[in-house]
Amino acid sequence: MKTYQRYLLSPLYLFLPLMLVALSGIYFLVEFFERLEDVLVARAPVSVFFLYLAYRLPEILMQVWPPALGLAALASLAMLSRGQELLALRTLGFSPSRIVAPYLAAGFLLSLAVSGFLALSLPGASYRALYTWEVRIKGHRPQTVLSSGRLFFAGPDFLLSATPLEPRGEYLADFFYLKKGRTGPRAYLYARKARYLKRNRWLLEEGIYAERAGRFTPRVFRKKIFRIPFSPEVLLSVKQPLKTLSLRALRERYRFLRESGLSPAEPVSEILFRLFYPLIGVLVLAPALAVFLSFRGKRALAKGLSAGLAAVILTYAWFLGIKVLSAGGRIPPEIAYFLGLVLPAAFAILVLKRYAY
Structure with missing residues (x-):
């Protein structure tokens, strides 16, 4: 890794854990207070409730990782911009694409690592969370x-x-x-x-x-x-939602539904979401960084942060909407995820080439 790349990425390693803790904490608190009344009514042990919350951690990580990565990269550029480091790099001839590239590469590698961890932990943890809630807390005694x-x-x-x-x-x-x-x-x-x-x-x-x-x-x-x-x-x-299934089990469900003449859109959508998950984080941060670099002037930092934050929210909402529509069979999953990946990438490339300073 080159010196300027290490310099650009140094704030990312500070902001990424902070964003993960902040977003996970918000998610965790909402889950805690939403479930607390049911736990009190069921008179379940507090230790079992915290065990349920611990089992939810891989799913929470899956939900917050893409926006946390985008926000951390955006905060990193904002920190460099405030100290005039970005201006110095542009003066030396660094193009916006060259500035964004290290963040894309690091984001992809980190997302690959997170995807590997989720592939090993998410199905089992999600099922244990479901079983703990339905049986050990709610008191259902299934046959x-x-x-x-x-x-x-x-x-x-x-x-x-x-x-x-x-x-x-x-x-x-x-x-x-x-x-x-x-x-x-x-x-x-x-x-x-x-x-x-x-x-x-x-x-x-x-x-x-x-x-x-x-x-x-x-x-x-x-x-x-x-x-x-x-x-x-x-x-x-105790049912098994798709998130509790491994890729192998999802493939078996897909084959069974297809051979039965039924719509396999739901398992196909889940499979594609997991396979393309490393790219989702990258494609959430790319438009945000491109939009941030498109502003200049005295209020470039404030405007860029606001526009970048909106880009993170809209891009991640775009991916969630694609998943919902494809799982419901309203859009073929292959077409939905193709559009879901291509359009944010095309938007980021267009902004970097035509509107970045």
Whole structure:
């Protein structure tokens, strides 16, 4: 790294932790006071509540990292501008693009590291937070247990094991059903896929069925409808939102929904969001820095900070809106994220080339 690059980035290493702590603290306080009344009503131990908040930390980091990175880079340039360092660099012939480039490179590398940490911690922590809130704090005592993404259900006269592929519990994989009797098992059923129809009827695919009346002689079927005494409403007491799933589990859910003829927009949107997450932080800070450098004169610092702050907010809101619209199927996820990445980059390049001093 060159000397001028280290000099430009030196304030970033000071402001970035401050911005992360500030934004995370705001998020943490809102979460604390929003949930506090429910905790008091449920009379849950305070230690369990703080454990729930600790499990929320990876998700909070995911939410605040892009704006924190943008604000830290913006504050770094503002600090240099106040001390006339930016003016000195411009006098020496440094272009705006050359000034912004070190921030883009450092932001991308830091975002890669954060993405790696979130890939390892976010799914497990999000599920533990959900389970802690629903079961240990709210006091729900579900008949179902989710362990490492797999569901185990104990009914009055049957046992079920399956992998949920959809948060509402309507689509399952590796479906195993055992019907119990007074003297032992009465029937067992396995299917690679299971889809809920209505009135306790399930469409099972690629499975095997055997019952005691037939001396447990296995019968293979490709597609068959079975009446099983449970429905998705009682199947999942602790649901698995997309944020609790790993990329591998999201890919399996995508394949299942596509093969079932249903819209896979939600898992595709989540997959693309995680894959492009390192670029989101960079594309939040790039327009802000470009806008900041476009102002000049006596009030350039105040105007640049205000415009840069607005650019951070609008750009991050743009990405969140893209995620919501693509997950809802209103815009194809591939097109949505292509536009989401290209437009902020094009805006920053245009400003740096035509309007920066």
